[in-house]
Amino acid sequence: MSLTPRRRRLLSLAMAATLSLGLPAAGFSVLAGPAHAAGPAGDCVQPFPLSGIAAGDEVEGLTVVSGTTPTGFTGEILGVLEDGIAPDIDMIMIDLDMPEFARTGGVWSGMSGSPVYAADGRLIGAVAYGLSNGPSPIAGVTPFEDMNDHLASSTDLRTSPKRLGKADARTVAARAGISVARAEQGFKELPTPMGVSGLSARRLAQLQAKGPDFITKSTYVLGKTSGDKAAGPETIVAGGNLASSVAYGDVAMAGVGTATSVCGDTVVGFGHPLALLGATTEALHPADAVYIQPDSLGAPFKVANLAPPVGTITDDRTTGITGTFGALPDTTDISSQVTYGARSRTGTTAVSVPAYAGEATFYQLVANQDRVVDGPSSGTQLLTWAITGTDNGKPFSLTYTDRWTSTDLSEPSYSVAILVDELNAIDGVSVKTVTAKAGVTDSLARHTLVGIEQRRGGAGGPWVRVSERSPIVGRAGKPVQLRVVLGGTAGKKTVTLSRVILPSKAKGQIFLVAQGGDQGDDEFFFDEEGEGTDEASVAAVRSGLSHQLRHDRIRVQVGTPDKLDLGWWGDDGDYRRSRGVSFVRTQTTRPLDSVVGGTTLLPVVVR
Structure with a gap:
């Protein structure tokens, strides 16, 4: 699947209300008193035409330093930089002044949007840009004429404001107390990080x-x-x-x-x-x-x-x-419940822009777990998640459970977040809810696959450890009885498998491959082979999940090399297919009490 480019960011919270304000009186004065005592401007202020702006004009403006009440500032227009923001969008350069600059050194991120007014009260524009290097009182202002149409015709391309010419750079340098070379680097967006x-x-x-x-x-x-x-x-x-x-x-x-x-x-x-x-x-x-x-x-x-x-x-x-x-946007709702001993908490996050659902899922799952555990988690997590949504208008639901053991239990959140992100990137798919339920313990115990044993001599016969030198032995058309031997910090354990019946035409050497789930790839594949991402769909994700091996399970396969997909086997594997035998027998154990790591490849001799 081809993922859409990722992006851009800036972020926050929730509820609802309606606001209605009156129109300003004619001849309204924006700043009636000292700059630091200015009150909020009236509503629906008219734009001041860019053509009427001249160097040396005095301006006034409003911004918030602390709390919610705007504070006034003053300034002087230095000039207009043609196409300074984008084609056909000029930038107004203004030297601003307010008491707070003595501490900050100039305009700040978060000041973006601060209105700047002409002497007659009309709105010149919004503070939006600062000099490229370090704080400065020199601001680049976006003309309100280009904002007043509520952006319906603005260019949908992020642009970099152009560098200053020599004359403008000298003016800015003189007012800002910086070198001309530094001023020539021009303006940049005041970050809204x-x-x-x-x-x-x-x-x-x-x-x-x-x-x-x-x-x-x-x-x-x-x-x-x-x-x-x-x-x-x-x-x-x-x-x-x-x-x-x-x-x-x-x-x-x-x-x-x-x-x-x-x-x-x-x-x-x-x-x-x-x-x-x-x-x-x-x-x-x-x-x-x-x-x-x-x-x-x-x-x-x-x-x-x-x-x-x-x-x-x-x-x-x-x-x-x-x-x-008024009305709030529709959201993708993310919910996580975490239990750690006697502690438990359910947290929720609403995502209003679908492209950010993966990132928000990641943060939500990790933040709630950190809150319950009281710090980054190390141990074992049993996680069940469910994702619902629509696929070209039709509802769908996906769910999965897995056990993870790690010194960093933010890892399970990665996998869920990646899947949410990839689902949202599929044409016609919309994720509506993500729910996760996790139980966390401090245990780091693991099982390790250490060997395979075969029962010899029929029911009640002894279990014999097999190896490359002492392979599994069976008869064509007859069953073989095997079990997996586990070791590791979770203790010794054997897991008996269902009997494997070998095909009547299978003779010669075939193979057994056993794999613990904690040994594999944690990505959710889009088909059973872990490939085919160009065909990504909800159905492919569902199929991939059905073939995903849980970390606490073991998968054992007995078969011919072509069916086992042993890439290193090479052309010699063709002999088996030439004899008309091509098969695989697969079984997966029930979930165990700990994750299982390790793999083994053993020969099987069929007589």
Whole structure:
């Protein structure tokens, strides 16, 4: 199967409400008092034409430093960079000033979307870009004229703002107190970095370092609030906090920025894309800023708590995001129940953008397990999962149970997350629910396959250890009785197999292959051979799961080399087929009390 490219990220949480604000009065003044005491701007502010902007014009704006109430800032226009954002989308360069810059050094991530107003109160645009190297008060502003159509015609391509010419670089360098060479590197998007709640910073870094390839590597830890302490929809005003998530709940994945304009039940913000998804189903959230974290090497960033969702982000495009208050997006619901001794907990996460369901599944399963075990798990996990959804409109359900023993029990979550991700990549397939139930113990005991024994002399005869020098011996058309011998830290054990009846035409040498499930590949194959991914479908996944060998089972096969698929056998295997004999007898044991590792290949002499 060809997987769709992976992506992009930024993340957070959940609930609902409706917001309606009045229109601004004529001649409305955005900042009536000192910059730091500015109140929220009125609703449905009209755009200021880009053609009316001139270098030296003074501007005012709004953003949140702490809490939910916007604070004012001032600035001076330096000029307009033609096509500075994208073809036919100019960038307005502005030198901003506010008391907080003394600590942060300039604009910060999370300030994206902060509205900038002309002297007559009309909306010039949204702060969206900062200089490429380190903090600076020089901001690149996305014109509101290009955001005011609610993004319906914006370019669906993420672009890199162009470098500055010599004249513009000299102007910026003089105002920012940096070298011309540094200024020439131009602007970059103020990052709206991926944030994840539900995991500590240390744990998040561990998982990103060794998780599936679709796990985003550059994220930070978010907070979240609910109940009476959560910010409400009334806090999403021009200059107020605005967040957009692809998942929320136990685990939230969201980006925090600023609202540029609120008009009726519609909000426009950020001034650049969150994940550039175009038409989308992200969830719209209020947020409560905790503080602005300085960063001497890059842009400072806003640390915030996400509140439950209050609507849907419908567009995520080049010039920003647009959303509506009220109805929430449909979600894929992920639930995990973990039991560890006397402790048990069930957690849930809702995913509003299907492309992120695999990643959210991974985080949800690991976060809940870490919470119950109180740290990363080492031991044994018995995991049962179920996935439901639709396949071209028809409902489907998949389920599987397996036992894992590892010093890192986040590994089972990898496999489930990968499968969810791959299912969502199949045309016409939509995953609706993922449920997982896990029992965890501290035991690291394992079985190891150490040998095969054959009963000789009929019922009641002795069991004899077989080997390459002392092979299994049988008669054509007659049964042979075998058992598997196990050792390892889980203790000694024998598992008797069902009798294997050899075909009447089988004479000469054939083979036995035995494999413990903990020895194989943990990927879920799309067909019984573990290949054929170009034909990926729900039916193929179901078939692959039916042939998947559990870690606590043993598979034993007796047959001819062609049926055993012994790739190293070579052309010599043709002799068996030329005699008209081609067969395999397969049996799989019941689940054992521990995982089983090891493989063995032994000759079988048929007389």
